Amino acid sequence: MNGRHRKNAAFTLAETTIAMACATFILAALIAGEVTLLRTFDASDRYSASELAAERLTDYLGADLRRAIWVTGSTGGPCVAQLENPSTGARTPFASGSLTFVLGGTNLLITQYGYYQSNDSTNSGYRTAAPLISPDTTKLVYGTTTGGSNALLLVRYKLVYSGTYGSNSLVREEAPTATGSSAYTSRVIAEKVDNILVSLALTGTSNAPRNHPIFTTTAWFVPSYSQRSGVTASAYLATGATGRIVTQDTVMVRMSH
Amino acid sequence: MIFKQGFKKTGGNVTILALLVIAILAATAAHVFRNVFPRYVTTVQSASWQEARLAAEAGVDLAIDALNANVPDPAAALGTGTSVWTTGTYGLNAVSWQSLTPTGDVALLTGGTNPLAFLSGSLSIPTGSGSNGVTVTPAVILDNVNLHLNNATSQASLPTQVDVVVRAVYPNSSDTTNQWFLIRSMGVSGCGTPSRIPVDRMDSDLRRVTLFSGADRPAISGTANWGNAPTISPPYSTRIVEVLVKQVYAPVNAITTVQNMSLGSSAPWLVDSYNSSDPNKSDSTQTGYYPGSGSTKIANEMGANIAATGSGATISANSKTVMGNASTNQGSMSGTSGVQGAVSNNGSQPVPVAKTPPTVSVYTPHTSGAYLANSTSPSSPTYYHVTSNQSLTFSASGTTGKYYTTVIMDSDWGGGAFIPPNVYVTIYIQGNISIGGNTSTNTGSGSSNLASHLLIYGDAPSPTGTNRTFSMNGNPSIAAYFYGPDYAMSLSGNVDWYGAVTAKTYSIGGGGNGGMHFDEALSKIGGVQNFDIASYVEDARQ
Numbered sequence: 001m002n003g004r005h006r007k008n009a010a011f012t013l014a015e016t017t018i019a020m021a022c023a024t025f026i027l028a029a030l031i032a033g034e035v036t037l038l039r040t041f042d043a044s045d046r047y048s049a050s051e052l053a054a055e056r057l058t059d060y061l062g063a064d065l066r067r068a069i070w071v072t073g074s075t076g077g078p079c080v081a082q083l084e085n086p087s088t089g090a091r092t093p094f095a096s097g098s099l100t101f102v103l104g105g106t107n108l109l110i111t112q113y114g115y116y117q118s119n120d121s122t123n124s125g126y127r128t129a130a131p132l133i134s135p136d137t138t139k140l141v142y143g144t145t146t147g148g149s150n151a152l153l154l155v156r157y158k159l160v161y162s163g164t165y166g167s168n169s170l171v172r173e174e175a176p177t178a179t180g181s182s183a184y185t186s187r188v189i190a191e192k193v194d195n196i197l198v199s200l201a202l203t204g205t206s207n208a209p210r211n212h213p214i215f216t217t218t219a220w221f222v223p224s225y226s227q228r229s230g231v232t233a234s235a236y237l238a239t240g241a242t243g244r245i246v247t248q249d250t251v252m253v254r255m256s257h
Numbered sequence: 258m259i260f261k262q263g264f265k266k267t268g269g270n271v272t273i274l275a276l277l278v279i280a281i282l283a284a285t286a287a288h289v290f291r292n293v294f295p296r297y298v299t300t301v302q303s304a305s306w307q308e309a310r311l312a313a314e315a316g317v318d319l320a321i322d323a324l325n326a327n328v329p330d331p332a333a334a335l336g337t338g339t340s341v342w343t344t345g346t347y348g349l350n351a352v353s354w355q356s357l358t359p360t361g362d363v364a365l366l367t368g369g370t371n372p373l374a375f376l377s378g379s380l381s382i383p384t385g386s387g388s389n390g391v392t393v394t395p396a397v398i399l400d401n402v403n404l405h406l407n408n409a410t411s412q413a414s415l416p417t418q419v420d421v422v423v424r425a426v427y428p429n430s431s432d433t434t435n436q437w438f439l440i441r442s443m444g445v446s447g448c449g450t451p452s453r454i455p456v457d458r459m460d461s462d463l464r465r466v467t468l469f470s471g472a473d474r475p476a477i478s479g480t481a482n483w484g485n486a487p488t489i490s491p492p493y494s495t496r497i498v499e500v501l502v503k504q505v506y507a508p509v510n511a512i513t514t515v516q517n518m519s520l521g522s523s524a525p526w527l528v529d530s531y532n533s534s535d536p537n538k539s540d541s542t543q544t545g546y547y548p549g550s551g552s553t554k555i556a557n558e559m560g561a562n563i564a565a566t567g568s569g570a571t572i573s574a575n576s577k578t579v580m581g582n583a584s585t586n587q588g589s590m591s592g593t594s595g596v597q598g599a600v601s602n603n604g605s606q607p608v609p610v611a612k613t614p615p616t617v618s619v620y621t622p623h624t625s626g627a628y629l630a631n632s633t634s635p636s637s638p639t640y641y642h643v644t645s646n647q648s649l650t651f652s653a654s655g656t657t658g659k660y661y662t663t664v665i666m667d668s669d670w671g672g673g674a675f676i677p678p679n680v681y682v683t684i685y686i687q688g689n690i691s692i693g694g695n696t697s698t699n700t701g702s703g704s705s706n707l708a709s710h711l712l713i714y715g716d717a718p719s720p721t722g723t724n725r726t727f728s729m730n731g732n733p734s735i736a737a738y739f740y741g742p743d744y745a746m747s748l749s750g751n752v753d754w755y756g757a758v759t760a761k762t763y764s765i766g767g768g769g770n771g772g773m774h775f776d777e778a779l780s781k782i783g784g785v786q787n788f789d790i791a792s793y794v795e796d797a798r799q
Contacts, residue, residue, distance in 0.1 A: 059307075132501075140501055190459065254500070
């Protein structure tokens, strides 16, 4: 009887309370740890995504700048670099300068000589190089079989708001140079870029002919864990505060006179 | 027994709890790997994509290097006034490709087999005038050339190959001297990861990677792959670069030296450039003349480069104005505040050896000091042999057309030459040159005043080993292109030189109001010296 009684004996209220308190403490610690772990993982995930986006952005810019003949911002600021003025056709050397490409503020415009038969992705000549022609029997350009030079191509980087993500996205467009109002193609190259800033600087160059200018492209972003309450990412970026992650590339313009 | 039962129950709970913890940890790890691995794949594919472009550009470098190696003999071409390239099968020959040795970060590996097996074709000019106003030759190709990166003795973790296709292109089929080259190069770089798509569609839009054998991949020709498919296993990245290169003729600099260079010390002395063939960049009232120092016509002309090309050679610019670039070949520079263009110690320009005089069987008799040019053919000019120091006065046998004459001078020379505007003179001098006083050499009233009318080739050092010298002092002026890579050049006073100079050394004390005025119209006189990329495209839509 005593043995059965001992077998069915329960914890006292004090024992149960202590056990529950311990369990609650342990669970709370576990949950807090899990939450922290998840937050850390989420921050790392976003860090990784931002870094890949920054790298993708500099890669796109590098590919476009290597063939650039004219680089400028859309807000009427000074031309950063030029080889051939797309409006007048005047050929002048690159000039040095810099441009901070603030998302939402200044679009970036890169003009290139046309290479493909068509820039319209629905056209059969979209992927085919234009034939080489010699408009004046002394030089070669890509043109049309009727003898005209290819139209210039405008590459435009700009920020657009995406309702899908509830955030800004960076878009690369290819458009006719005449107005740039209607894009041939428009492709999102980075999403959720509110915390990314891109700057472009032309360095190590001069007005000397046959001197290929060099661009330094920089994409900055602020990891979420570095952002403080009440301080926006752009404020971090604008002031050059610490905690920024920098992805940088150096690009030599290949085109020459 | 009761104790045992209780123990068993407790043991079961612990096992379940342990399994639960392991499951949670495994799920966490799986979640982490599920997110991390695609990003790892993306990162590696990005690296592979970058290397593919480096490989493609290395292919372009290989082609340009071979083109440079195939300049037949720049020195031999001096003075012809035309391109050095010959027609027919030439350039990019097997010897040149084979001669490439692995000395840099990107080296040519032939795979242990005969490199000639990778090469086919020739840059021969096809019959007919071509299409669209241009003529394109058949292609020379390199197929699946392995590249070693970072001085590796075997291919690195990201194996890389390149295909190169080269064609010569003539803007004008009737002008075989104006020759361009179309180089199309495809770099292939393995990823070294399982065949997975990137974590983000945006990455796959930018960096297209071939994941499986037989899958579509870029074709270097635009319609089909050249030669064999890459031997690199998928996944791999491919990128195609297409460039147009054009010939760069000598002289490309106002002053070129093999060894050290020292510019003038007087304030007005400068190095600038004009173009005697362009009325907008020269004195239009006196066709082709230098428009004057500080003229608005040449205020923005930046073609007056200076270069010390020998390894370790130095430039003392003395803060003088140089309207162009200044470069040394791993040497050093001082006083470059007046250099308006780029300043670089990483320049490298080949300077051909001194040109030897042509073999002449019959010279035209002449009266000392008076020389009649009666040939209208640049390839068979009137030849004169001069054996004493004298001022040279030239005349033409006609009043219309161009007349050519060549002088072989076996003596020292004190300068002085009168050359009418329709006479073109080439002087091969086997001696020292010393010009003083107010001597005018192809300058002044009645002379052409154009450097292209007077080419002076200085001989190599004498058989006794005595170095050649070229000195000028006083107030002399000269319009000429002097090519003497074995001549130590020393100037003082108000020396005005219109044209260009290539010498062993160059030093000017003072300089006064004089200067070195580079005539950009001298282009093509010195033959092909180099190649420059005129157009660069990455064919990203293939």
